[in-house]
Amino acid sequence: xxxxxxxxxxxxxxxxxxxxxxxxxxxxxxxxxxxxxxxxxxxxxxxxxxxxxxxxxxxxxxxxxxxxxxxxxxxxxxxxxxxxxxxxxxxxxxxxxxxxxxxxxxxxxxxxxxxxxxxxxxxxxxxxxxxxxxxxxxxxxxxxxxxxxxxxxxxxxxxxxxxxxxxxxxxxxxxxxxxxxxxxxxxxxxxxxxxxxxxxxxxxxxxxxxxxxxxxxxxxxxxxxxxxxxxxxxxxxxxxxxxxxxxxxxxxxxxxxxxxxxxxxxxxxxxxxxxxxxxxxxxxxxxxxxxxxxxxxxxxxxxxxxxxxxxxxxxxxxxxxxxxxxxxxxxxxxxxxxxxxxxxxxxxxxxxxxxxxxxxxxxxxxxxxxxxxxxxxxxxxxxxxxxxxxxxxxxxxxxxxxxxxxxxxxxxxxxxxxxxxxxxxxxxxxxxxxxxxxxxxxxxxxxxxxxxxxxxxxxxxxxxxxxxxxxxxxxxxxxxxxxxxxxxxxxxxxxxxxxxxxxxxxxxxxxxxxxxxxxxxxxxxxxxxxxxxxxxxxxxxxxxxxxxxxxxxxxxxxxxxxxxxxxxxxxxxxxxxxxxxxxxxxxxxxxxxxxxxxxxxxxxxxxxxxxxxxxxxxxxxxxxxxxxxxxxxxxxxxxxxxxxxxxxxxxxxxxxxxxxxxxxxxxxxxxxxxxxxxxxxxxxxxxxxxxxxxxxxxxxxxxxxxxxxxxxx
Amino acid sequence: xxxxxxxxxxxxxxxxxxxxxxxxxxxxxxxxxxxxxxxxxxxxxxxxxxxxxxxxxxxxxxxxxxxxxxxxxx
Ligand SMILES: Nc1nc2c(ncn2[C@@H]2O[C@H](COP(=O)(O)OP(=O)(O)O)[C@@H](O)[C@H]2O)c(=O)[nH]1
Numbered sequence: 198x199x200x201x202x203x204x205x206x207x208x209x210x211x212x213x214x215x216x217x218x219x220x221x222x223x224x225x226x227x228x229x230x231x232x233x234x235x236x237x238x239x240x241x242x243x244x245x246x247x248x249x250x251x252x253x254x255x256x257x258x259x260x261x262x263x264x265x266x267x268x269x270x271x272x273x274x275x276x277x278x279x280x281x282x283x284x285x286x287x288x289x290x291x292x293x294x295x296x297x298x299x300x301x302x303x304x305x306x307x308x309x310x311x312x313x314x315x316x317x318x319x320x321x322x323x324x325x326x327x328x329x330x331x332x333x334x335x336x337x338x339x340x341x342x343x344x345x346x347x348x349x350x351x352x353x354x355x356x357x358x359x360x361x362x363x364x365x366x367x368x369x370x371x372x373x374x375x376x377x378x379x380x381x382x383x384x385x386x387x388x389x390x391x392x393x394x395x396x397x398x399x400x401x402x403x404x405x406x407x408x409x410x411x412x413x414x415x416x417x418x419x420x421x422x423x424x425x426x427x428x429x430x431x432x433x434x435x436x437x438x439x440x441x442x443x444x445x446x447x448x449x450x451x452x453x454x455x456x457x458x459x460x461x462x463x464x465x466x467x468x469x470x471x472x473x474x475x476x477x478x479x480x481x482x483x484x485x486x487x488x489x490x491x492x493x494x495x496x497x498x499x500x501x502x503x504x505x506x507x508x509x510x511x512x513x514x515x516x517x518x519x520x521x522x523x524x525x526x527x528x529x530x531x532x533x534x535x536x537x538x539x540x541x542x543x544x545x546x547x548x549x550x551x552x553x554x555x556x557x558x559x560x561x562x563x564x565x566x567x568x569x570x571x572x573x574x575x576x577x578x579x580x581x582x583x584x585x586x587x588x589x590x591x592x593x594x595x596x597x598x599x600x601x602x603x604x605x606x607x608x609x610x611x612x613x614x615x616x617x618x619x620x621x622x623x624x625x626x627x628x629x630x631x632x633x634x635x636x637x638x639x640x641x642x643x644x645x646x647x648x649x650x651x652x653x654x655x656x657x658x659x660x661x662x663x664x665x666x667x668x669x670x671x672x673x674x675x676x677x678x679x680x681x682x683x684x685x686x687x688x689x690x691x692x693x694x695x696x697x698x699x700x701x702x703x704x705x706x707x708x709x710x711x712x713x714x715x716x717x718x719x720x721x722x723x724x725x726x727x728x729x730x731x732x733x734x735x736x737x738x739x740x741x742x743x744x745x746x747x748x749x750x751x752x753x754x755x756x757x758x759x760x761x762x763x764x765x766x767x768x769x770x771x772x773x774x775x776x777x778x779x780x781x782x783x784x785x786x787x788x789x790x791x792x793x794x795x796x797x798x799x800x801x802x803x804x805x806x807x808x809x810x811x812x813x814x815x816x817x818x819x820x821x822x823x824x825x826x827x828x829x830x831x832x833x834x835x836x837x838x839x840x841x842x843x844x845x846x847x848x849x850x851x852x853x854x855x856x857x858x859x860x861x862x863x864x865x866x867x868x869x870x871x872x873x874x875x876x877x878x879x880x881x882x883x884x885x886x887x888x889x890x891x892x893x894x895x896x897x898x899x900x901x902x903x904x905x906x907x908x909x910x
Numbered sequence: 911x912x913x914x915x916x917x918x919x920x921x922x923x924x925x926x927x928x929x930x931x932x933x934x935x936x937x938x939x940x941x942x943x944x945x946x947x948x949x950x951x952x953x954x955x956x957x958x959x960x961x962x963x964x965x966x967x968x969x970x971x972x973x974x975x976x977x978x979x980x981x982x983x984x
Contacts, residue, residue, distance in 0.1 A: 271939035275932035307967050310941050419932035447930045451938035469966055478951075478968065487955035580970045584956035587972065691933045691975055693940070696961055696968040 212262040214294050218318055219302030220311050221268035222697040224330040227360045229265050230709050239717050247281045256370045272317040273417045277619045280421045286321045287407045298324040305335035308466055312458050319383035320409040324376040325353045328369055333359035339470030347465040352382030361703045386457045391442025395435035402431045416450040477698030484577055494581050501565045505604040509557040520550040539738055548730030552723040555607050560715050562601050562608040567710035571702030576694055583692055590681030592692045595625040602632035606867045610874055620685045626875050627883050628677045630867050631669040636809040640858045641665050643812055647831035648851035668859050725869035733806040736777045745770050768817050777803055791895035792850040808863035849902030853895040861891035913979040921949040922981035929978045941965050
């Protein structure tokens with residue numbers, strides 16, 4: 198779904214592509230960062246929501262292009278992630294050169310399970326190097342590994358590393374240079390004759406298959422992608438052969454492979470000391486306890502959420518202040534060219550500002566996400582919350598993105614990358630923007646402050662705020678259920694999640710994750726957000742005949758208005774006849790059932806690129822101050838009348854408008870980020886369903902309210 | 911009995927991984943082979959999922975997945 202594939206996929210001439218594979222939680226990203234430094238690029242594989250990360254690794258003689266593949270326990274391709282690993286190793290992805298070597302990341306504390314994947318990967322025949330990470334941790338647990346002996350037994354270089362301390366990284370670079378061009382000598386699994394014959398049969402059905410692929414077709418009973426008809430035709434017979442050989446096709450691979458590995462490992466590894474091995478898990482007694490664990494969870498999540506909300510806020514105010522200064526400065530320099538002035542001030546500077554404004558939240562959220570992941574707590578959070586999500590078809594991993602979207606959906610959508618299952622990730626992306634983000638607050642405070650608080654008192658005002666925040670969450674859960682069940686046909690996700698030992702994260706690791714996400718947002722989503730801002734500026738600016746300004750000004754002066762009010766009247770007149778204003782007037786009938794007049798409609802439409810603009814736009818439409826706490830604006834809203842004299846803004850209309858804002862996807866940045874992460878098709882879907890929901894909600898409130906309290910209430 | 915019925919802190923030995931789908935194969939690939947010993951180390955606050963220790967590492971599973979792992983209590 199990346200449009201940059203052309204640019205990203207082009208490897209620098211001469212850089213040898215090397216795939217990096219390994220189980221999750223093995224220190225794969227840490228190693229990748231240590232080998233490539235900041236020379237990284239992130240994108241998506243074409244057509245799937247699987248992240249593609251590459252980086253350049255320089256050695257004196259050669260340059261390697263490391264391709265970081267998704268962490269997986271097995272090549273059994275039951276998900277998109279695993280399918281990508283198999284496809285890349287076989288050179289099946291269009292535009293993706295087949296790697297010329299594989300770097301296998303193997304966790305030394307968990308050698309046996311990690312080598313399962315290595316032995317599958319070895320079947321691809323490519324040159325292979327094993328990075329034995331967490332060698333320091335293995336030592337602490339009393340595990341002794343004879344790396345030289347192991348390397349001799351496995352037929353491939355085995356380099357023990359403790360990456361955060363820099364140990365083993367230089368040796369790995371050397372090993373990559375040495376193995377280049379030499380197929381690996383990893384001892385193949387001695388398949389019994391029946392299995393070997395079955396593999397041959399599958400391979401013969403399609404001469405284009407690599408041996409690794411032939412094994413996968415034979416062993417994987419529920420693949421993510423159906424094999425070609427010619428292959429599918431022989432599978433039944435081939436599996437029957439395994440059965441006839443006295444083995445169960447479900448378990449034959451695991452059984453034979455592990456038996457082979459046990460023989461290879463014999464004498465190279467000593468087992469862990471049980472007391473010392475339990476230490477890094479000790480805090481689990483507390484952190485997953487049914488009372489203390491939940492308390493700790495709520496405290497941690499509150500801390501994360503509150504920091505995003507409160508720490509980012511002053512920084513964002515600062516950015517807005519700076520932006521304002523810039524606009525004044527640029528505006529003064531361009532007074533002689535009004536159209537250029539408007540383009541620079543309201544278009545360009547505003548566009549840049551609307552990208553930069555998200556950075557504080559994104560950086561803070563990803564600081565915490567990286568911290569939670571690297572310590573190992575993220576897995577515990579998913580463990581604690583799984584029950585809450587399981588009935589929707591999702592699992593506990595959706596919790597953090599959902600919570601973050603109460604601050605802002607943009608970083609939240611980026612945070613869904615921690616969810617491996619692409620469908621679960623997609624449906625979390627689709628419902629996240631329903632959570633009431635901080636940009637909806639000014640709208641709520643204007644409406645509540647003007648129409649609820651004065652009539653019903655502070656208690657109801659508070660309740661209204663709370664209800665608006667709850668509303669999104671309450672509808673998100675059933676919507677997630679429907680999307681999963683009927684749209685994505687998500688099989689109930691299994692929840693098989695490793696609980697890694699607790700680790701002390703490194704500042705470098707956390708900082709790198711934080712900044713790479715920030716950079717990626719600016720590069721990938723920033724451009725689209727910027728383009729949106731310019732487009733919307735154009736829609737509210739053009740056409741811009743000078744006569745409108747002159748006439749309005751003359752009328753306003755004749756009424757004896759002050760300079761400020763004259764200026765506002767002119768702004769209001771221009772908006773009314775702009776493309777946006779005309780469009781708003783022509784679609785007002787659609788919003789009439791929700792009690793919106795054309796002015797509310799224009800303001801609501803103009804707020805589609807960024808919902809917080811509603812208040813400012815209402816200010817322009819009513820030619821008054823555009824601030825949520827402005828008594829001027831509140832008074833003006835209260836004075837608005839329908840032609841028959843009924844007030845336009847009643848508490849019911851105010852609530853209808855708030856409900857509309859609660860549901861509607863009025864945020865160009867969210868749409869842009871969605872499109873980047875999930876494709877334009879899904880972004881359009883989210884936009885459509887949320888707008889539909891918003892309209893229905895607003896109409897239901899207005900019609901219901903009018904029925905109960907009458908049209909004038 | 912299955913892993914689902916094993917009490918917390920009790921160990922058992924895997925007898926069979928039931929089922930013929932991707933989940934069974936994933937569990938097998940992770941090392942839940944017949945003869946392997948497992949121990950329930952945690953139960954989530956709402957009773958589901960559970961965390962088990964196998965071969966020196968820990969993994970959490972839902973009861974529905976744990977049900978497919980037949981065990982003999984040690
Ligand atoms: N002791 C030790 N910790 C490591 C090593 N490599 C990574 N870590 C830590 O392990 C955690 C997870 O690392 P990460 O690279 O994110 O793992 P990934 O999930 O495989 O990408 C982080 O807290 C790292 O600092 C290592 O060789 N030794």
